[in-house]
Amino acid sequence: MSSNQKFGAGIWHFATYVDRYATDGYGPPRTLIEMIDLAGQVHDLSVVDINYPFADSSLSLDDVEAALKRNNLSVIGITPEIYTRKFAKGAFTNPDPGIRRLAYELINDAADVVRRFGASYVKLWPGQDGWDYPFQVDHRALWNASVDGIAELAAENADLKFVIEYKPREPRVHMSYDSVARTLLAIEKIGLPNVGILLDFGHSLYGGESPADAAQLAIDYGRLFGMDVNDNFRGWDDDLIAGSVHPIELFEFFYTLRKHDWHGVWQLDQFPFREDAVEAANSAIGFLKTIERALDKLDFDAMRAAQERHDAVTALGLAREALFTSYRAD
Amino acid sequence: MSSNQKFGAGIWHFATYVDRYATDGYGPPRTLIEMIDLAGQVHDLSVVDINYPFADSSLSLDDVEAALKRNNLSVIGITPEIYTRKFAKGAFTNPDPGIRRLAYELINDAADVVRRFGASYVKLWPGQDGWDYPFQVDHRALWNASVDGIAELAAENADLKFVIEYKPREPRVHMSYDSVARTLLAIEKIGLPNVGILLDFGHSLYGGESPADAAQLAIDYGRLFGMDVNDNFRGWDDDLIAGSVHPIELFEFFYTLRKHDWHGVWQLDQFPFREDAVEAANSAIGFLKTIERALDKLDFDAMRAAQERHDAVTALGLAREALFTSYRAD
Amino acid sequence: MSSNQKFGAGIWHFATYVDRYATDGYGPPRTLIEMIDLAGQVHDLSVVDINYPFADSSLSLDDVEAALKRNNLSVIGITPEIYTRKFAKGAFTNPDPGIRRLAYELINDAADVVRRFGASYVKLWPGQDGWDYPFQVDHRALWNASVDGIAELAAENADLKFVIEYKPREPRVHMSYDSVARTLLAIEKIGLPNVGILLDFGHSLYGGESPADAAQLAIDYGRLFGMDVNDNFRGWDDDLIAGSVHPIELFEFFYTLRKHDWHGVWQLDQFPFREDAVEAANSAIGFLKTIERALDKLDFDAMRAAQERHDAVTALGLAREALFTSYRAD
Amino acid sequence: MSSNQKFGAGIWHFATYVDRYATDGYGPPRTLIEMIDLAGQVHDLSVVDINYPFADSSLSLDDVEAALKRNNLSVIGITPEIYTRKFAKGAFTNPDPGIRRLAYELINDAADVVRRFGASYVKLWPGQDGWDYPFQVDHRALWNASVDGIAELAAENADLKFVIEYKPREPRVHMSYDSVARTLLAIEKIGLPNVGILLDFGHSLYGGESPADAAQLAIDYGRLFGMDVNDNFRGWDDDLIAGSVHPIELFEFFYTLRKHDWHGVWQLDQFPFREDAVEAANSAIGFLKTIERALDKLDFDAMRAAQERHDAVTALGLAREALFTSYRAD
Numbered sequence A, B, C, D: 001m002s003s004n005q006k007f008g009a010g011i012w013h014f015a016t017y018v019d020r021y022a023t024d025g026y027g028p029p030r031t032l033i034e035m036i037d038l039a040g041q042v043h044d045l046s047v048v049d050i051n052y053p054f055a056d057s058s059l060s061l062d063d064v065e066a067a068l069k070r071n072n073l074s075v076i077g078i079t080p081e082i083y084t085r086k087f088a089k090g091a092f093t094n095p096d097p098g099i100r101r102l103a104y105e106l107i108n109d110a111a112d113v114v115r116r117f118g119a120s121y122v123k124l125w126p127g128q129d130g131w132d133y134p135f136q137v138d139h140r141a142l143w144n145a146s147v148d149g150i151a152e153l154a155a156e157n158a159d160l161k162f163v164i165e166y167k168p169r170e171p172r173v174h175m176s177y178d179s180v181a182r183t184l185l186a187i188e189k190i191g192l193p194n195v196g197i198l199l200d201f202g203h204s205l206y207g208g209e210s211p212a213d214a215a216q217l218a219i220d221y222g223r224l225f226g227m228d229v230n231d232n233f234r235g236w237d238d239d240l241i242a243g244s245v246h247p248i249e250l251f252e253f254f255y256t257l258r259k260h261d262w263h264g265v266w267q268l269d270q271f272p273f274r275e276d277a278v279e280a281a282n283s284a285i286g287f288l289k290t291i292e293r294a295l296d297k298l299d300f301d302a303m304r305a306a307q308e309r310h311d312a313v314t315a316l317g318l319a320r321e322a323l324f325t326s327y328r329a330d
Helices: A032-039 A062-072 A097-117 A139-156 A178-189 A199-207 A209-219 A247-257 A279-298 A299-309 A312-323 B034-038 B061-070 B096-115 B137-156 B180-190 B201-206 B209-221 B247-259 B279-299 B300-308 B312-323 C032-041 C061-070 C097-117 C139-156 C178-192 C201-206 C211-220 C247-259 C277-297 C300-308 C314-324 D032-042 D059-072 D097-117 D139-156 D180-190 D201-206 D211-220 D247-259 D277-297 D300-306 D312-323
Strands: A005-012 A046-052 A075-078 A122-123 A162-166 A193-198 A226-229 A267-268 B008-011 B044-053 B074-080 B121-124 B162-164 B195-200 B222-231 B266-268 C007-010 C044-051 C073-079 C121-124 C163-164 C195-200 C224-230 C266-267 D006-010 D046-050 D074-080 D121-124 D162-164 D195-201 D224-229 D266-268
Touching: A032 A046, A032 A062, A032 A209, A032 A279, A032 D211, A062 A097, A075 A097, A097 A122, A097 A139, A097 C044, A122 A139, A122 A193, A122 A209, A122 A226, A139 A162, A139 A178, A139 A193, A139 B209, A162 B121, A162 C247, A178 A193, A178 A209, A178 B180, A178 D121, A193 A199, A193 A209, A193 B279, A199 A209, A199 A247, A209 A247, A209 B137, A209 D139, A226 A247, A247 A279, A247 A312, A247 D201, A267 A279, A279 A312, A279 C211, A299 A312, A312 C277, B008 B279, B034 B044, B034 B061, B034 B279, B034 D247, B044 B096, B044 B279, B044 C073, B061 B096, B061 D247, B096 B121, B096 B137, B121 B195, B121 B222, B121 D121, B121 D195, B137 B162, B137 B180, B162 B180, B180 B209, B195 B209, B201 B209, B201 B222, B201 B247, B209 B222, B209 D266, B222 B247, B247 B312, B247 D247, B266 B279, B266 D046, B266 D097, B300 B312, B300 C266, B312 D277, C007 C277, C032 C044, C032 C061, C032 C277, C044 C097, C044 D195, C097 C121, C097 D300, C139 C163, C139 C178, C139 C195, C163 C178, C178 C195, C178 C211, C178 D180, C195 C201, C201 C211, C201 C224, C201 C247, C211 C224, C211 D006, C211 D139, C224 C247, C247 C277, C247 C314, C247 D195, C277 C314, C300 C314, C314 D162, D006 D277, D032 D046, D032 D059, D032 D180, D032 D277, D046 D162, D059 D097, D074 D097, D074 D247, D097 D121, D097 D139, D121 D195, D121 D224, D121 D266, D139 D180, D162 D180, D180 D195, D180 D211, D195 D201, D195 D211, D201 D224, D211 D224, D211 D247, D247 D277, D247 D312, D266 D277, D300 D312
Parallel strands: A005 A046, A005 A267, A046 A075, A075 A122, A122 A162, A162 A193, A193 A226, A226 A267, B008 B044, B008 B266, B044 B074, B074 B121, B121 B162, B162 B195, B195 B222, B222 B266, C007 C044, C007 C266, C044 C073, C073 C121, C121 C163, C163 C195, C195 C224, C224 C266, D006 D046, D006 D266, D046 D074, D074 D121, D121 D162, D162 D195, D195 D224, D224 D266
Antiparallel strands: none
């Protein structure tokens, strides 16, 4: 049986990176067009999430569309960059109302790009909204601003979906939207149908959640609008190749999606600092196909029965049998 | 100025403990009466939280009341022991409906003890409700059972308060009620006025929360019904002496309570495995009084102004100046 | 090809447990003979490590030997219980010289049991040697006592091997022998040929090490005298079923052993609190056999070549191909 | 009593930063001369550690010297940048021998700058030497290269000191020189008198060490050549203001230095991403002076006596009494 699953990636998967030590970058800068052309080399990749503004300010929407088209890629989401220098102290929660306004405007511009590309959502990752030190912020004011900023945008752009990608920390020492439960509290308070969650497997993992449990909770609230995967060592958002460290919990995560007929795109959010970007994507998607085959093979009824008894040994045995026999070198 | 603050402790602070290695215990077992008499030796302790069933099954309510009275102690809460052998696979979420029924009955019995002592609440700490392994449980079923079990009790005992003490893990590898946000999601779903949170400072800390932020959120939902303090190294529920590791965040936690005129008891939840229990309690309360004096001294207006700017350096300076000048050897 | 690998387990795998909450235990107590009979039911288990003094003080060495014999088990090591009540503040480092003497005597008694059973080593796990609080101990004095205590025993029992099982923490908040490197520093200082390391995969993992790297280092110092495996979530010594969370790093660990022709026993150190002990052992050994087959299949030359280039994608692909095709339901 | 203590800082404390999200930086780039002029504004700062090559390639040694002189600053160490793009896969351990050679040459150039400025040491922080993925490297080869590279440099530059700054991780997922014990193993193997440790308080803290214990161990091996302080939340190298989170352990760290008459410079290694660099340095040094006064006040004999008994409550009380009464607004 051939795969019917759609795969995607954040376009930044194909960028080069800087950090606070390698300030000259882990490679020469790449243009957005170069990134798209690299994405096009990955087997089975069909959609991308693109940062906005584009890495190259001179680039027109038509240029980008053309590059996507020749690589058979479409756009699933647009990620406004509300975490660059001017937003260093927050986008929605910035103490300066002028900066909050800039964030609002940037996200509205990104919303227009979503419309232009027929994408699925505006992705909000408020990485600078949070705090670093004890006593630094008034936690009520900070949280209210986090919620209100998104509420306003969602209300004014009722034709679009907004997805919130929560994360425990980085670049702030603590992010406002830090967990699935906290994000759902916000979404419940906002009370609009067009705000949901983009669940990043790695963020969930290193935030101390079980990603499968987090996905279940988001599904139960009707708010799992998107997802992406990667891996890490549970202490930081390492954005490693999916399945390279936690294949079993990755399998459980996708088991949860399959069980509830969640049919969205399986996306990658990896940062191959020192690896070839195309190879890293192929490696991940190759393993995701192993998981897809394992889901086809898994005895769901037997799994349900074991889970009804909380029978870990039997459940683990069923998962192992399906997963460790489904690899195929493509 | 003498302290007006009421201090309390879980009576287990005065027990001896076992763990999986020192199975013969860190000291000879103590009767509940002995624990109460030790609690009575602590300066400024006025209330206790008592486990139920009592450590000695032969003890009558009158016996306990008499011991409390002669030590000038009253009861703030009763903690039903829904985490012993028979509940090893969960109380509210146990796969066996007979065990779930036992939990229900035990908690109802504890509710009667709350009434008898005129205590403030039944404390629910569902330490065995959760999971250990990937694939072990159906996360939807587990969470629903976690919520429904408490909803039923709260509805049937509308004259009483129930407080949920969340905790990331231990004894389960992952507990259902793992964070402030998740617990508030449950409480919102239950929708009854008599269910709230008992916020344990240490659980919040090692769960990756800022305890001050967690307290703020619980206050904003009107659900901060109780609290207790201790300390740890952010990796486990060490239940060390309050303020021994994180004095500044402890100060920020109490700053948040003071700012909102939260006037409940300041309780201890410490496990002095190898220390003298009375000395450990005195050490903690001594430091809590330092914090109380520091709150009297802190410039709240200046702190608010610094926080409006997210000005960490100024805020930290204000906190330091108040805290590091308020110690007094009593 | 049938397995030539010997498998073992700590006999405590077959005990029941207490912790600070389920003080009545996760099941009725078991006698040592019952544990041995359970161990005998595990497929392919041939050696055990036994705590001393025996769980039942009335038991003679002959009784134990007979039980082992009828279950086709032999003894690999004896673990003196230097972590019970009287050693709550340390064995080698206890502030009371009388207690240090008791530890010395107990370990010497255990050494005699090693001789009696023809076992391979005395296993030292100084779980109570360490500290809980800042300022609690003089770190020089504590470390010197940790080292000297073992040096004395090793010098006086030159006919026997002593293995040190390091662990980051629990039951102490911080253990003296906390890591592979620290333990090697001690062993170098002791300078005797009969002191080595028993490397616990899970301790290494949650201590922030790579278990494969730790094994390599111990091998390079000629000190890898024993090992055991289990799994956890990197935050605590959960002692879960081996391979249930980190199959790939478990594979890398055994790859390191195979590469250096390390031919010792593959042991389990699991604590199946809520699981059937025999099933939990069979589940683990089943997976260890998958790993054994994967090692037979792995292309070692290609792996070496990839590692010479630090080529993570290729190395991961080789490991996946071998591991995810080697499962067999036995 | 006025302070006799010398204070220092890494000159990068006064830089602006980039990370993988705020790729446009947390502020406009600063020249080295600007950084030095900012350092000159900090009260009581007298020495700096400078990265090499200089941030501005056009700058001569004379230019730098002049800027230092007019700010009353001298140089304690030079930090060769062996962690930029070309060293992304390691300096000492790079798979490419040409890159290893470049690292060797760069460090030799830095050694000449040390000589030129009469500084105390070449600081080696091999941040890119390590690994990211399971199976990525041959751990023996990697470690040997880590050790041999430094051994060669130290042998050839016997007139200079080399200090190794260990760190658990970042930018690599795991760094070779990850802990005090591992670094001492290397230094013992190198066997030269001019290789020591620069102990970063924050690295020790988030690596799961007690910084006081780590300092003690380095002192006991005669290898504590330098130190710097900052703070974090034990999960990452946040490089926050010293004492902002862990004042008690910071006090214990300096207690250990004072006890052994360690008379080096107290340095800062902070990254004030969003704070004013001068204020952040003043805030830290202000608190270090509080600690200095607290050390003058602490009853060392009583502390020794408490530690001999492992008496945590008394020891904590002594530390609190000294620390929480020694603040002074300067």
